[in-house]
Amino acid sequence: MNLLLAAVLGIIFGLGAAGAVLVLRPARPRAAAALASVTDHTPVTGAAGDERVEDHRWPPPRMRTDLAAIGLPPALFRQRLVRTVIAAVAVPLIGAGLLAAVGMGGVLVPAAGLSAFAGLIAYQLTCAHLRAAANDARDEYRRGLATYLGLAAMRLSSGAGIESALRKAAAAGHGPVFAAIRAALDRAAILGQSPWDALADLGERVGVAAFEQLGATAGLAGESGARIGTSLADRARALRLARLAELETKANIATERMSLPVVALATSFLLLIGYPAITSVLTGL
Missing domain, CATH: 1.20.81 (Receptor-associated Protein)
Known part of the structure; x- marks a missing residue:
């Protein structure tokens, strides 16, 4: 059983490492593709054109606009995203491997589910951080x-x-x-x-x-x-004027958010003070 578990973990780690190498390996740009990226008016055909089509499949246009706003190339963002997701996926698997090595079996399936969940959360957080940074840049x-x-x-x-x-x-x-x-x-x-x-x-x-x-x-x-x-x-x-109106709106929103903890604190203080009196009335003491 331990040998089978070690083989499964080895295959998972090997596939993950191979995929990381293939994704993170920088591609050498073609001259035609580089020229087309400068002009954006020159049609590119052949292998270089295929590379440009492949390069435009992901990220989607909305995400590419966010990347352009913060000045981050899509290839570099893909590398960072892959590194983050791989790290999030690998941590539960490494923990399961260590637990299996000390004799605690039956953790591979929960670790696999936790790895998938961690990878999804890492992807969502990375994209949310990109959107927030792009809004600030705009x-x-x-x-x-x-x-x-x-x-x-x-x-x-x-x-x-x-x-x-x-x-x-x-x-x-x-x-x-x-x-x-x-x-x-x-x-x-x-x-x-x-x-x-x-x-x-x-x-x-x-x-x-x-x-x-x-x-x-x-x-x-x-x-x-x-x-x-x-x-x-x-x-x-x-x-x-639009900028001043936006700043005023943000300040009002921040003020409203700050008022909620104050109201909660005041309510808690009143309950703390009034609790002995309410208890005395209810118990008749």
Whole structure:
């Protein structure tokens, strides 16, 4: 029985190690796939195209948007997710193996069920952490966009050209948001794309609708620097007001959450004080 249990555990560990090696082994990118990832307009066929199709199967689009918001490549996220799930699955199996080694049999089936449950929980927690981090990153994108639009409007009001104002405003800031804006503008210059379209593509990629609305607003303003400057200033003001309203809502929610423990504590204190009197009335003492 011990020999059979050891063989089963060995097979499980061997399959898990082989799967981990196959999943975590970095793939060498093809030149065509790398070029297509830069342009996103070049159709890729053949083996490189198959790799791109395979690469887009998982994570799903929603999760890819979250990954783009935090600047994490999907391949790296897959590696982290696989490591986390494998670690969660392996711990109960290792514990069952140790218990079986000291003579405690009958633990393999419960350990297998616990391993499956632990793997599912690890997967869900990792995805939930990704969603929370992406939401925080989108808040930073919206705040950074308001600052960026204010700087661009100031440049336009001083007489600078549209593209020059956009580039100088992007160069004036620091952090991942301004770095993403600079990368979008550089990519637009390489592909001959409008900067507004590039910013709209950035918003679509990271899931921030304010960038996409910016492209439509600037398109309606026309090519006049003064009108675009006014439009950008109004847009920046609207984003700041929306940000303040969101912060006020979060503060109110936090205040309501803090009031619940206070109410519970006050109720417990009143019950503690009134319990002797209620007991005396009920018992007639």
